[in-house]
Amino acid sequence: MANTSDIIIIGGGIAGTATGYYLAKAGLQVALFDKGFLCSGSTGRCIGGVRQQFTSESSIKLMMRSVELFAGMDEELGTEVHWHPGGYLFLAHDEQKKQAFLDNIRIQQAAGLKDVRWVDAAEAREIVPLLDTAGLLGGSYCPTDGQAYPFAVVNGYAQMIRKLGGRVHAFSEVGGIISAGGAATGIRLASGEEHHAPVVVNCAGPWAAEVGALAGIEVPVEAERHEALITEGVEYLGIPMLVDYRADGGYFQQFRHNGQFIGCYSPSPRVPGHSAGSTFEFLTDMPRRMLKLVPALAEVKVVRQWAGSYEVTPDGNPVLDRTELAGFYVLGGMCGHGFMLGPAMGQAMAAFVRSGAKEPPYPEFALRRQFGRAEAMK
Ligand SMILES: Cc1cc2nc3c(=O)[nH]c(=O)nc-3n(C[C@H](O)[C@H](O)[C@H](O)COP(=O)(O)OP(=O)(O)OC[C@H]3O[C@@H](n4cnc5c(N)ncnc54)[C@H](O)[C@@H]3O)c2cc1C
Numbered sequence: 001m002a003n004t005s006d007i008i009i010i011g012g013g014i015a016g017t018a019t020g021y022y023l024a025k026a027g028l029q030v031a032l033f034d035k036g037f038l039c040s041g042s043t044g045r046c047i048g049g050v051r052q053q054f055t056s057e058s059s060i061k062l063m064m065r066s067v068e069l070f071a072g073m074d075e076e077l078g079t080e081v082h083w084h085p086g087g088y089l090f091l092a093h094d095e096q097k098k099q100a101f102l103d104n105i106r107i108q109q110a111a112g113l114k115d116v117r118w119v120d121a122a123e124a125r126e127i128v129p130l131l132d133t134a135g136l137l138g139g140s141y142c143p144t145d146g147q148a149y150p151f152a153v154v155n156g157y158a159q160m161i162r163k164l165g166g167r168v169h170a171f172s173e174v175g176g177i178i179s180a181g182g183a184a185t186g187i188r189l190a191s192g193e194e195h196h197a198p199v200v201v202n203c204a205g206p207w208a209a210e211v212g213a214l215a216g217i218e219v220p221v222e223a224e225r226h227e228a229l230i231t232e233g234v235e236y237l238g239i240p241m242l243v244d245y246r247a248d249g250g251y252f253q254q255f256r257h258n259g260q261f262i263g264c265y266s267p268s269p270r271v272p273g274h275s276a277g278s279t280f281e282f283l284t285d286m287p288r289r290m291l292k293l294v295p296a297l298a299e300v301k302v303v304r305q306w307a308g309s310y311e312v313t314p315d316g317n318p319v320l321d322r323t324e325l326a327g328f329y330v331l332g333g334m335c336g337h338g339f340m341l342g343p344a345m346g347q348a349m350a351a352f353v354r355s356g357a358k359e360p361p362y363p364e365f366a367l368r369r370q371f372g373r374a375e376a377m378k
Contacts, residue, residue: 018346
């Protein structure tokens with residue numbers, strides 16, 4: 001039957017396309033649906049940062065795996081994804097932050113991330129000669145963290161799904177989950193068209209809760225607006241992703257492949273909901289925050305701003321699990337880290353689905369866990 005496959009995936013961002021690719025690669029027939037164009041959700045709105053500096057062993061190891069996957073992706077997907085290990089430098093301007101980073105570095109190194117290290121202000125200046133080090137105590141630096149281009153990665157995965165015999169349906173909103181005898185058997189599009197498969201994976205990013213609700217399943221993921229901007233392209237200056245957690249700080253990096261600076265900051269107070277509206281406040285504030293760290297960027301022009309959603313869980317960790325409805329899985333809630341986690345999490349999700357296991361591979365990412373300890377490097 002034309003509308004029957006082995007796996008249905010809802011969502012054409014990094015989570016859906018990575019999961020779909022690894023399942024298709026294993027010989028399964030995949031049908032992927034997105035209500036908009038591929039990358040129309042959070043993935044196309046993110047700033048492309050990829051880091052291994054986390055504080056739980058699972059996240060660190062998954063990110064080390066993701067970095068390996070990004071490094072081999074051009075060859076694996078047959079397309080240029082602009083992976084560049086340009087590093088991440090987390091900045092500490094007070095003793096408390098310094099101590100927290102030193103503690104995190106110990107956890108990261110114990111988990112196998114040998115490249116991460118503390119650098120004092122002088123070494124930070126050697127790594128980033130344009131950095132304003134006034135008040136800087138030092139930072140947590142990992143040179144094997146990096147960047148990739150989200151649109152290229154998602155398109156690469158989607159092309160491979162098609163090449164391996166799967167189907168990718170854009171502008172196809174899923175409006176219902178079909179089930180029989182306590183098990184998922186397919187989906188119904190908003191248009192009324194039905195597609196059937198014994199496995200349906202919810203990779204709907206900030207809409208994971210809404211898609212779960214289509215099957216009466218509660219998924220604890222909430223959307224939260226985050227804004228971003230990008231500049232014109234200039235000569236590559238070799239600046240790693242700079243992360244400044246101060247109240248008036250932010251995160252930004254320069255894309256190696258086109259010289260554009262791209263950055264964002266976490267709003268305070270939080271802005272819950274699906275709004276993707278941009279503000280004048282962000283447009284004027286973000287460049288000031290960038291200039292505070294790298295004054296030499298004063299002449300670089302901002303060319304575009306936008307907003308998208310983080311997909312937030314109560315503890316800042318993702319969800320990778322089956323649900324109470326047999327055959328209905330969820331991968332999401334990656335809390336602003338989904339692009340970087342996507343390749344390794346997609347691979348893990350594909351292996352979990354194929355195994356048919358009852359228990360998820362990472363108990364701390366279980367759907368019905370106790371939401372306790374929070375990820376500190378948000
Ligand atoms: C400003 C900003 C900066 C960020 N920076 C980074 C970063 O540097 N590094 C990083 O790792 N992460 C970053 N993130 C987070 C990252 O973008 C997300 O964690 C990640 O993209 C989530 O991927 P996803 O595939 O789960 O969701 P999405 O990319 O949102 O994909 C979900 C898809 O599901 C589709 N969908 C929803 N409902 C339906 C339905 N009913 N039917 C069919 N399709 C449906 C949507 O259209 C969407 O395309 C950033 C996010 C923002 C907003």
